[in-house]
Amino acid sequence: MAAERCAAGPRDDAGSRGDAGADPTGDPGAGTGAEPAPPQSAGAEEVMARRRKGRAGAVRCGPAAAGWAMWRRGAAWAWGRRGAGTAVPGTAVPGPSAGAPLSAAAHKHLIKKDAGKRIICIEGNIASGKTTCLDYFAQTTSIEVLKEPLAKWRNVRGHNILGLMYQDASRWGITLQTYVQLTMLEQHTRPMISPIRMMERSIHSAKHVFVENLYRSGKMPEVDYAVLSEWFDWIQNNTDVSVDLIVYLQTSPKVCYERLKTRCREEEKVIPLEYLEAIHELYEEWLIKRALFEVSCPVLVIGADHDMQKMVEKYEENRDQILNPANRQRCL
Numbered sequence: 331m332a333a334e335r336c337a338a339g340p341r342d343d344a345g346s347r348g349d350a351g352a353d354p355t356g357d358p359g360a361g362t363g364a365e366p367a368p369p370q371s372a373g374a375e376e377v378m379a380r381r382r383k384g385r386a387g388a389v390r391c392g393p394a395a396a397g398w399a400m401w402r403r404g405a406a407w408a409w410g411r412r413g414a415g416t417a418v419p420g421t422a423v424p425g426p427s428a429g430a431p432l433s434a435a436a437h438k439h440l441i442k443k444d445a446g447k448r449i450i451c452i453e454g455n456i457a458s459g460k461t462t463c464l465d466y467f468a469q470t471t472s473i474e475v476l477k478e479p480l481a482k483w484r485n486v487r488g489h490n491i492l493g494l495m496y497q498d499a500s501r502w503g504i505t506l507q508t509y510v511q512l513t514m515l516e517q518h519t520r521p522m523i524s525p526i527r528m529m530e531r532s533i534h535s536a537k538h539v540f541v542e543n544l545y546r547s548g549k550m551p552e553v554d555y556a557v558l559s560e561w562f563d564w565i566q567n568n569t570d571v572s573v574d575l576i577v578y579l580q581t582s583p584k585v586c587y588e589r590l591k592t593r594c595r596e597e598e599k600v601i602p603l604e605y606l607e608a609i610h611e612l613y614e615e616w617l618i619k620r621a622l623f624e625v626s627c628p629v630l631v632i633g634a635d636h637d638m639q640k641m642v643e644k645y646e647e648n649r650d651q652i653l654n655p656a657n658r659q660r661c662l
């Protein structure tokens with residue numbers, strides 16, 4: 331799908347002039363026909379079928395070419411082992427590669443957040459309104475707010491890897507996600523300066539949504555997915571990246587697409603609706619259907635297709651539930 335021009339309106343392209351993003355008409359590898367696969371993911375049923383079939387029967391993943399299925403056939407182990415590596419946050423559960431309980435040396439890496447402190451992650455599709463939500467709570471509440479470290483992704487020693495990824499996801503997806511994982515780890519383990527921290531996204535959505543999408547769409551090779559998964563499992567088992575509540579801003583991809591065009595971030599001009607649909611499906615799979623990955627904290631779902639005024643009403647309705655751990659009755 332050809333990229334649409336950004337509509338006139340508020341822009342958010344500061345810092346986007348790196349060594350990427352120079353070709354706003356360039357396809358991110360998302361559905362022009364010549365490029366093999368839009369980064370859409372296989373559905374949960376398909377993935378579960380792949381798990382059941384095991385090695386012998388990896389099924390075709392998304393609209394990728396037939397070679398993709400052949401390439402993946404010998405690699406179905408990854409689906410089976412993934413769930414097993416999921417740890418309850420805050421507990422040092424050995425992952426499949428760990429083999430034995432953590433040694434004393436390993437324990438020195440275990441960084442526990444202070445008891446009584448609360449970490450809330452705002453999750454949702456691209457342009458679903460996460461930053462706007464964080465800004466609202468930052469202005470109306472005395473909490474610590476950590477936005478996504480987008481500026482870092484746009485400028486790693488002069489390289490804009492967010493822009494590079496949207497130009498060529500097959501080449502740069504692993505690069506971006508490796509750095510996202512590092513910068514998210516840094517966010518999760520940063521000492522808290524307030525009893526309540528509200529974060530935009532998390533190391534968990536980076537892995538279960540964005541890495542997963544690259545992998546399933548054939549834009550991340552099995553070996554890169556395996557290495558990132560090993561890193562992710564190690565981090566989960568040896569540091570505290572736990573979350574107390576996920577607030578999922580649930581939107582329709584079309585609404586996000588409209589908001590994305592209004593925001594007009596330089597690197598994202600090439601994003602087609604299909605990409606937002608794929609990200610949406612993975613969010614639903616992760617947080618609503620619970621099809622593949624364990625969710626180890628309550629999830630509060632807030633419909634977020636509404637205008638700003640209605641969203642503010644919703645934030646106020648849910649304020650207590652979000653900020654007070656005792657009020658979790660409507661969480662999934």
Ligand SMILES: Nc1ncnc2c1ncn2[C@@H]1O[C@H](COP(=O)(O)OP(=O)(O)O)[C@@H](O)[C@H]1O
Nearest residue numbers: 456457458459460461462589593636637638641
């Ligand atoms: N409820 C809303 N209605 C209309 N536009 C919105 C709403 N919430 C956010 N926006 C706009 O949509 C764009 C994306 O919102 P943003 O908060 O940056 O999303 P995210 O952080 O999830 O990517 C911004 O231009 C923002 O001003």
Ligand SMILES: O=c1ccn([C@H]2C[C@H](O)[C@@H](COP(=O)(O)O)O2)c(=O)[nH]1
Nearest residue numbers: 455456457478480510535536540598
């Ligand atoms: O793990 C990740 C996290 C984010 N991104 C991309 C998606 C968007 O283009 C930007 C920032 O997301 P917002 O939803 O606008 O905050 O970063 C990614 O590719 N991988």
